[in-house]
Structure formats: structure tokens, C-alpha cells
Amino acid sequence: MTKYYDDDFYRPPESTTAGLMFPARSKLTVRGFTLAQTPAEKRWRQIISASQGERETCLLVLADSNLWNLHDQPETVAFVDVDGCQRTHRFDYLAEYRDGLKVALAVKPASRVDRINFRTTLKAIRRDLPMGFADKVCLVTENNRHPKEVQNAQMLNFFRRSPDEHADALTLERIATLTEEVSINDLISPMGLGARGYRAAFRAIYGGLLQANTREFISINSIVKPRKRNG
Numbered sequence: 001m002t003k004y005y006d007d008d009f010y011r012p013p014e015s016t017t018a019g020l021m022f023p024a025r026s027k028l029t030v031r032g033f034t035l036a037q038t039p040a041e042k043r044w045r046q047i048i049s050a051s052q053g054e055r056e057t058c059l060l061v062l063a064d065s066n067l068w069n070l071h072d073q074p075e076t077v078a079f080v081d082v083d084g085c086q087r088t089h090r091f092d093y094l095a096e097y098r099d100g101l102k103v104a105l106a107v108k109p110a111s112r113v114d115r116i117n118f119r120t121t122l123k124a125i126r127r128d129l130p131m132g133f134a135d136k137v138c139l140v141t142e143n144n145r146h147p148k149e150v151q152n153a154q155m156l157n158f159f160r161r162s163p164d165e166h167a168d169a170l171t172l173e174r175i176a177t178l179t180e181e182v183s184i185n186d187l188i189s190p191m192g193l194g195a196r197g198y199r200a201a202f203r204a205i206y207g208g209l210l211q212a213n214t215r216e217f218i219s220i221n222s223i224v225k226p227r228k229r230n231g
Helices: 052-062 110-115 118-127 147-160 165-177 184-191 195-206
Strands: 032-036 045-049 067-072 077-080 086-089 093-097 102-107 136-140 223-226
Touching: 032 052, 032 147, 045 052, 045 067, 052 067, 052 093, 052 102, 052 147, 077 118, 110 118, 118 136, 147 195, 165 184, 165 195, 184 195
Parallel strands: 102 136
Antiparallel strands: 032 045, 067 093, 077 086, 093 102
């Protein structure tokens, strides 16, 4: 059992919890990892990826404010393929959301999906999923990842590594006074925090406090407005 400490001493991130490790050098995979701290965990952890597509997908999932936890390379699932043969499949990620929804993610290049008829295989996998493993199964290709959204998600992951409660609190106070759209620059200038204010506004967008067009690179000139709360 991992022991957590409430102090300011540096401790390295936890190792990945992946059920499968890729070779460090391979012609078929490009192994890497992303450092992340999900709401379900209290320590930074390595989340591995075997391709650039997997890494981009990982960053996009981590940027979702509704995410609770993300598991890389979860346990394999057995299924009967279209040819009647018993096979196993390991999803690339298993995402758990705050509302309890669990989504299994299969990440592949679109060209390979078509070449191996993976959509048909995925239907068989979905049909035979064990009870409780996942509520939904999603195929993710490069067609589902907008380049600017990926770029913003990468920036967000970087900004999250340096928490700034003071800047976040001041930004929250500024957001509470907004009645119309403003640029991020106009939002943060009165606080006098410079780059700290920009990073706080960036986190506020992905924290569900501000609305912005995430399919454009989020700069100090980006237009934001308060996000409407239900109820």
C-alpha cells in the first residue's frame, strides 16, 4: 500500500500501473510516458504510451474536467472473433469519470483500422466484455484528435505540474465579477501576476470555470467568458 506524506519534500512520481510494459527499443512501438495526477490519486504517476497517437489521446483524456482516473494498458479481455476463434485484447486506456462512467479506449491509426477491419473486431470485443469492465468502448484515431486541442492539453499538463493556489484563488475572484466576454489578458491584468495569471486562467478553462475555444491555441488574446452552471 502506498504511503502518502503531507510535507514539502520532493518524492519521485509513482511508476505506471500498466499491465503491459513495452520494450524500450522496438521497431513496432515508441515507448514514452506522461506524468499525471488524477483526481483519484494523491501522487504524480507515469502513464505509458507506445505511440504518439496514444500519448496525444492520453493528454486529451487528462484534460477533461470530468475525469476521475485513467488506467494505462488495463487487464486483457477475452472475446470470440468474427472467425469464431477465442482471442484476447488489451485496451490502451481505461478512463473512469466522476459520474461513474467507465470508457475503454482503443487507439490506432486510421489506416490500420481499415486495413485489419478493426471496427468489426471491436464490435466482437464490445459484445463479450466482462461485466463491470467498461460501460462504453471507443475507437480513437488521428481523425478524432484536433491538433490545437492536443497542443492545449499538453500545455495544461505542464501547467498542472506547478500548482499555484494563490493565483488560482485570485483568478476565481475575477471570474466571479465577469458579466461578458473578455480576453485572457484583460481578465488577468488587474491581478498583476503576469505569467502566473495566464497559467491560472488556462487551468480555469479546463477546470470548467471559463469557456474558450479549445480548438484554437489558448493565448493571452483568447476570448473567454464564465461557464454557466446548471441549476
